[in-house]
Amino acid sequence: MAHKRLARSRRDFLANAGSGLGALALGSLLAEGSASAAEPASADPLRPKPPHHKPTAKSVIWLFMEGGPSHIDLFDPKPELEKLAGKPMPESFGRPITAMGTASNTILPSARKWKQHGQSGIWVSDWYPEIARHVDDITVIRSCWADGLNHVGSVCQMNTGSILAGRPALGAWVTYGLGSANRNLPSFVVLTDASEVVGGPKNWSAGFLPATYQGTQFRNSGAPILDLVPPKTVDNEQQRSRLDFLSKINRHFGEDKAEDTELEARIEAYELAFRMQAAGPEAVDLTKESEATKELYGMNDEPTAKFGANCLLARRLVERGVRFIELYSGSGSGWDAHNDIEENHGRMCRASDKPVAGLLADLKARGLLDSTLVVWGGEFGRTPFNEKGKGRDHNPWGFSIFMAGGGIKGGQVIGSTDEIGLRAIEDRAHVHDIHATALHALGLNHVNVTFLHNGRSERPTIVAGEVIRKAFA
Amino acid sequence: MLNAKVGGPSVYPELPVGAAPPRGGWKTATDPADANRRSIYIFVRRNARFPMMEVFDMPDTHESCGRRNITNTAPQALTMLNDKVSYSWSQALAARVLKSAGLDDKAQVEQAYRLAYGRRPDGWEKDTAFTFFDQHGKILAERKARNEELALPSEVPAGMDPARAAALVDFCHMLLNSNEFVYRN
Numbered sequence: 001m002a003h004k005r006l007a008r009s010r011r012d013f014l015a016n017a018g019s020g021l022g023a024l025a026l027g028s029l030l031a032e033g034s035a036s037a038a039e040p041a042s043a044d045p046l047r048p049k050p051p052h053h054k055p056t057a058k059s060v061i062w063l064f065m066e067g068g069p070s071h072i073d074l075f076d077p078k079p080e081l082e083k084l085a086g087k088p089m090p091e092s093f094g095r096p097i098t099a100m101g102t103a104s105n106t107i108l109p110s111a112r113k114w115k116q117h118g119q120s121g122i123w124v125s126d127w128y129p130e131i132a133r134h135v136d137d138i139t140v141i142r143s144c145w146a147d148g149l150n151h152v153g154s155v156c157q158m159n160t161g162s163i164l165a166g167r168p169a170l171g172a173w174v175t176y177g178l179g180s181a182n183r184n185l186p187s188f189v190v191l192t193d194a195s196e197v198v199g200g201p202k203n204w205s206a207g208f209l210p211a212t213y214q215g216t217q218f219r220n221s222g223a224p225i226l227d228l229v230p231p232k233t234v235d236n237e238q239q240r241s242r243l244d245f246l247s248k249i250n251r252h253f254g255e256d257k258a259e260d261t262e263l264e265a266r267i268e269a270y271e272l273a274f275r276m277q278a279a280g281p282e283a284v285d286l287t288k289e290s291e292a293t294k295e296l297y298g299m300n301d302e303p304t305a306k307f308g309a310n311c312l313l314a315r316r317l318v319e320r321g322v323r324f325i326e327l328y329s330g331s332g333s334g335w336d337a338h339n340d341i342e343e344n345h346g347r348m349c350r351a352s353d354k355p356v357a358g359l360l361a362d363l364k365a366r367g368l369l370d371s372t373l374v375v376w377g378g379e380f381g382r383t384p385f386n387e388k389g390k391g392r393d394h395n396p397w398g399f400s401i402f403m404a405g406g407g408i409k410g411g412q413v414i415g416s417t418d419e420i421g422l423r424a425i426e427d428r429a430h431v432h433d434i435h436a437t438a439l440h441a442l443g444l445n446h447v448n449v450t451f452l453h454n455g456r457s458e459r460p461t462i463v464a465g466e467v468i469r470k471a472f473a
Numbered sequence: 474m475l476n477a478k479v480g481g482p483s484v485y486p487e488l489p490v491g492a493a494p495p496r497g498g499w500k501t502a503t504d505p506a507d508a509n510r511r512s513i514y515i516f517v518r519r520n521a522r523f524p525m526m527e528v529f530d531m532p533d534t535h536e537s538c539g540r541r542n543i544t545n546t547a548p549q550a551l552t553m554l555n556d557k558v559s560y561s562w563s564q565a566l567a568a569r570v571l572k573s574a575g576l577d578d579k580a581q582v583e584q585a586y587r588l589a590y591g592r593r594p595d596g597w598e599k600d601t602a603f604t605f606f607d608q609h610g611k612i613l614a615e616r617k618a619r620n621e622e623l624a625l626p627s628e629v630p631a632g633m634d635p636a637r638a639a640a641l642v643d644f645c646h647m648l649l650n651s652n653e654f655v656y657r658n
Contacts, residue, residue, distance in 0.1 A: 124636070211544030222491040225548055226524050227555040234555070238612050238643070242554075243576065245605045246647040252597065253653045256478035265545040289520070323653050416501035 006068060012043055014318055021374070022227040029420045038460040045212045045265065046180040047188065052444025056407020056472065057373040059318045060174065062326045063311075063356055065348070066155060066197060070382035070392055071400035072421040073110045073345060074173040074306040075355075076142045077123050080382055081109035089385055093422055099149045099394040100338065100387055106388035107420065110416070120411030127349035130357030131376075135358060136411040137369070139471045143415025143424035146380050146396040146431045151198045151333050154379035154396060158429050159326075160204040161462055168207035170435050171324035173460040174442060175213040176206075177449045183272070186216035186280035189317055189325050191310040193351075195332030204326065208453040212265055215326065216312075220306075224284045228277060236277075283320055286312055296362060298354035303347070308355035315362055320370050323442075335378055357443030360404060373406030375434075384420040390469035398424040401434065406441045409473040432465035474565045476509040477537050483516035484508075488524065491558055495521030506559070528552050560624055563646035567626035567638070570645065576633060578603055581641060589648040603645060610640040 060299025072078050084090070084107040095103040117132040122140060124132035148154030153163030160167040168176070169190035180187035188206045190197075195201055204215025230239055247267060254263045258443035286294070286309060297312045298304030307329050314325045329335070329352045337344035356376060363369040382392035398417035404410070415427035421470035436446040439460060446465050450457040485500050486508035495518050505597055515523045517538040520655050524533045526546050532647060569588065574580035583601040594602065611625060612637035623639040648654060 200522075203658055206544070211546060214544065215544065216546070216548060219491065220493075225551060226489050227548075227551040229556055230555045231560060231624070233560070233617065233622050233639075234623070236611070238616065239554070241605075241609050241612055242643050242647055245601070245609070245644070246650055248601055249598065250652045252601075253651065262545060266550075266652055266655070269545050269547045270550040270554070272547040273554060276547055276551070333655065339551070353525065398583070 004166075009154065012130045013292065018372055043208055045261075046183065046268075047177070048179040048181060048212075049177065051178060052445045052448055053436070053443050055441065055443030056371075059322065059370045060171075060324050060373045060406070060442065061359070061360075062156070062171075062320065062324070062438075063374065063376045064155075064326055064328045064353070065335050065352065065376070065378040066328045067151065067333040067337070067348075068154075068328050068378045068380045068382055068394055068399075069335050070110075070337065070341060070345060071350070071395075071398070071417070072384055073112050073125065073341060073380070074125050074127060074349070075400040076141050076417055077114045077125070077401055078110070078417075078419065078421045081107055084420065085109045089420065089422070093418070094174055095422065096422070097149070098383060102383065102385060102387045102393040105385040105387065106347065107384055108341070108390070108392065116214065118411060122411065123412055128344060128353050130353045133359075134357060134404065136362045136403045137364070138410060139408050140400055140413045141415055141429050141434075141468065141471070142398075142400045142413060142417060143427050144381075144399045144401050144429045144431075144434065145424045146399075148379070148396055149394060151379065151394075154394070155198050155203055158377070158379045159433055160205075160207065160268060161435055161460060165199070165202045166207055166354050166461070167458075167462075168209045168213065169204045169215060170186060170207055170215040170438065170460060171204060171215050171326060172206040174439070174444070176209050176333045177439070177444045178442065180321075181323060182279075184275040185283055185317070185320055185322055186272075186276075187323045188213070188215040189322055190215045190217040191313060191325065191327045192309055192331035193328060194218065194330060194334055195307045197328055197331045198333050208458065209451055210261070210265070212268070214362075215324070216383065218284065224280050225276065228275070228280050232310055238273065239277070240314065243270060246270060250357070257275065280459040281321075283316055286316075289396065293362065297358035300355070303350050307351050307360065311355040311359040312362075313433045315359060315366075315368070318363070318368055319366075336383065338393065340390045341382070341392050342390065342443045344391075353438070363405060367374045369405035371406060373408065374404040375401060375438065377401030377405075377434075384422055395422065398422055403437075403471060407472050408441070409471060414468065414470050427468075427470070432461040435469055436461050436465035437471055441472075474507045474509050474563065475511070478482075478510060481514070484510050484514045485516050486523070486558075489552075489558075492524050497521075500575065525552055525556065525558065526573075550650075554646075559649070560642075560646065561627075563642050563649055564624060564627045566645040567642045568628040570628055571626055571628070571638075572631070577629065578606060580625065582644075585645055586646055589645070589651075590653055605644060606637065606640050609643060610634075610637050613637075613639045613643075 044184050086106050114125050117124050118136040120136050122135040148157050148163040157163045159169045175187045206214035223229050297308035299308040304425050315317045330348050335348050379398040383395045387393045420426050439446045446461045450459050484507040485502050487501050495522040570581050570584045582599050617636050624642050625638050629638050
């Protein structure tokens with residue numbers, strides 16, 4: 001006789017007895033539809049869930065310029081810097097502590113040529129000529145600010161809301177809140193174009209949420225995920241037959257352990273793996289795309305080829321129902337222009353301008369821009385004073401991002417920084433506000449996306465965040 | 474398979490197919506036994522974790538780790554299903570099963586369960602395994618007829634049908650992939 005087993009620890013039992021019953025009672029008290037720990041354990045964690053309100057976006061494409069793009073050289077012109085060139089900042093600005101201790105260095109004006117673009121007349125520098133053609137479809141938020149000074153913490157905050165590791169990424173919250181619209185592909189995909197993102201996978205981790213909500217990083221060449229393709233000793237029929245057997249013995253093992261969601265999650269992971277084997281290669285196969293499309297994204301030009309391919313891939317994933325796609329430009333802190341802003345940003349802007357513009361144009365032409373929120377930005381901006389003569393230091397006190405599509409109003413600028421671009425002063429938008437806004441577009445109220453963890457109802461924006469209402473049309 | 478050697482410099486097991494070597498390079502081990510050292514001996518660069526360790530929640534190397542994450546993801550399933558390292562484990566396990574059980578179906582299933590789970594299979598499990606040998610063996614026989622490569626046990630007893638031997642490898646592979654193998658009772 002096979003012995004009967006208890007596949008849970010005493011700790012699990014006590015935790016479930018406490019929070020399980022407690023959450024159940026709380027759930028009925030609140031009688032509210034927010035996702036909570038009170039859901040039955042057997043429920044499919046990725047099933048589609050209704051939003052809190054009518055969404056203006058189905059998917060998010062987050063274009064992450066990693067390393068910190070300079071707002072004062074791209075979207076936030078500061079003529080005052082010309083006057084102050086070569087002098088230290090006026091005393092009135094104080095001497096903020098910067099990453100490299102550069103606050104007493106002299107002001108470095110932007111060497112860019114600036115022009116107003118489109119009907120709306122939004123200022124964009126000559127580093128982004130292609131994106132500039134789309135200003136009437138975007139909202140530039142010039143008053144962003146964040147808490148971190150260094151890359152690891154700041155990239156982490158832009159992804160998870162906190163500069164400290166351990167919280168769920170925004171894409172994980174979205175997947176938790178809305179479920180998956182395509183069960184054959186991960187719902188939260190991360191694409192990089194160079195080396196590993198600073199801080200690595202914690203930036204797309206599920207934190208304290210169940211792991212099933214975490215992001216999946218696609219690889220840059222060949223199969224998008226390592227080991228996606230079986231070895232040549234296994235064909236599709238054989239794989240299916242193996243997995244059918246595996247599923248049988250797993251269910252047999254789990255018969256008396258229905259309350260253990262991990263067992264079910266692991267069974268589901270194998271089924272998803274099998275479906276991904278077919279759907280993954282199809283989704284990333286760009287060979288079926290027309291020459292015109294490839295040209296649009298800059299794939300025929302070496303400097304733009306890599307990020308262009310990722311932008312095109314992002315569109316294909318949106319078409320296939322992937323909810324949250326995060327694309328890093330310069331993954332591994334590529335935009336970190338400490339030494340030479342002209343050389344670094346000249347190169348990074350060249351690599352990202354045409355691909356981003358191509359993405360906006362393509363989404364629009366296919367009628368997808370209306371339902372896809374595109375966010376462009378880094379983890380912080382850069383300082384108006386120089387570092388090492390020609391570079392700029394980290395600036396988390398004031399920087400720009402832009403949003404487009406997914407219900408966002410076109411052709412407007414929100415907020416402003418002070419006259420030298422050091423600090424956001426008007427309509428200040430913290431990272432939490434940016435997150436609340438993205439969630440709002442997806443139909444989620446950031447205060448109602450909650451998960452009971454360590455006795456606290458955690459939410460994506462921690463204890464802050466306000467939707468930037470002006471951003472919506 | 475496990476190489477029980479203790480101590481010494483780090484080792485560089487072969488990277489999975491398609492994995493780019495990390496910045497600073499990867500001096501892939503020339504001695505295959507190095508790949509079977511305990512994973513604590515795998516070389517760690519701050520910016521590069523060994524892919525299989527990474528997929529199984531090896532902590533971020535940039536900062537201290539208060540508590541390791543335990544996750545269940547499709548990429549983990551893919552690694553366990555498709556990576557050649559994982560396949561090589563099941564080829565070795567199948568050979569070990571055959572060594573003591575010989576060509577007898579029932580003895581093979583009992584031995585595999587004993588080695589993988591430390592217990593005997595129940596009647597349902599034996600029956601399910603026999604059905605798998607039969608049905609899966611047919612798929613593999615067809616593959617063999619098409620001259621396709623089969624993954625065989627690392628040692629096959631004389632006179633054993635290759636398709637049936639390959640079915641045992643897949644059987645062992647699925648035991649190693651199963652929930653019971655991963656979770657303590």
